[in-house]
Amino acid sequence: MKAAVVYTKGELPKYAEFPEPIAANENEVLISVKAVAITNLDKGIAGGKHYSSENENQNGIVIGSDGIGFLENGTKVYARGISGTIAEKALVEKNRMVALPDGIDDATAAAMPNAVAGSAMALRFRAGIKPGETVLINGATGFTGQMAIQIAKHYGAKKIIVTGRNEKTLQSLLELGADEIVSLKQNDENFISQLKEIHQNTPIDIVLDYLWGHSAELILSVLKGNGNFTHKTRYVSIGSMSGDIIQLSTQILRSVDLQLSGSGLGSWTKEEVKLLFSEILPEMFLLASQNKLKVNIEKFNLTDIEKMWNAEVSDGKRLVVLI
Numbered sequence: 296m297k298a299a300v301v302y303t304k305g306e307l308p309k310y311a312e313f314p315e316p317i318a319a320n321e322n323e324v325l326i327s328v329k330a331v332a333i334t335n336l337d338k339g340i341a342g343g344k345h346y347s348s349e350n351e352n353q354n355g356i357v358i359g360s361d362g363i364g365f366l367e368n369g370t371k372v373y374a375r376g377i378s379g380t381i382a383e384k385a386l387v388e389k390n391r392m393v394a395l396p397d398g399i400d401d402a403t404a405a406a407m408p409n410a411v412a413g414s415a416m417a418l419r420f421r422a423g424i425k426p427g428e429t430v431l432i433n434g435a436t437g438f439t440g441q442m443a444i445q446i447a448k449h450y451g452a453k454k455i456i457v458t459g460r461n462e463k464t465l466q467s468l469l470e471l472g473a474d475e476i477v478s479l480k481q482n483d484e485n486f487i488s489q490l491k492e493i494h495q496n497t498p499i500d501i502v503l504d505y506l507w508g509h510s511a512e513l514i515l516s517v518l519k520g521n522g523n524f525t526h527k528t529r530y531v532s533i534g535s536m537s538g539d540i541i542q543l544s545t546q547i548l549r550s551v552d553l554q555l556s557g558s559g560l561g562s563w564t565k566e567e568v569k570l571l572f573s574e575i576l577p578e579m580f581l582l583a584s585q586n587k588l589k590v591n592i593e594k595f596n597l598t599d600i601e602k603m604w605n606a607e608v609s610d611g612k613r614l615v616v617l618i
Contacts, residue, residue, distance in 0.1 A: 313357055424501060436457075
């Protein structure tokens, strides 16, 4: 079969011939893959930079962690891969599969799950979002941030504040449901001043942080109390696009009612992952099929995998490879 194969960590994936995977037990099933999204998770794993990266394999590994494909009986599904998914065939787990509704195309469906997991899991299980709450999304101009705006609104957020550096994309987030924009291009003093004013008028209940780094330090300084009673804020780290390490003053932790947690692979419970596949993803796929979620994508063919792997994609689009 044809597949996207990485032979040495850090190298670009190659369009190559690779042995077709074979099911090892009754819990594994083969699908004919049609579309797979290129995510930061996949890039990190392929480059050996993600904590879930595999060891080196001299015979190469097929990349891709999930995808859209057809079962032997013709049912179209989204599934998590046991083998790499950017290939004509992939092994998937029967209990990590979602049948897709009518009216959703392959590329749209492929683009959604990583972003849904990267936002809905944090909102529901780490932050425990309630209708009427105020949500700050740090780094909202990317694909997952754009999905997070829409999902937070769907879950009942009353006010959504967004940060980002791309001024054009920031403005477009108002159309997705964002209420206030805070630019990361302004100096630290102005950023803190603007966010403090917002927090004083409409206290921030939840922070979804896709950036971490210096912007996280600034946001946490905004939340710092002065010895009086404070509003509880649930701060959830999801990504680290601006850096993996921050300086955190213990005074911040002692001066404010702050819940600091993370959301990602390894942090979710078995029950939460089960709900992702049984409730959350089916609901989001249905919303997309009804045009109630905007999914911003750019498509290319498997034969162009090496050329497109590190392609710059504008306006927070997600790259999707068609097979």
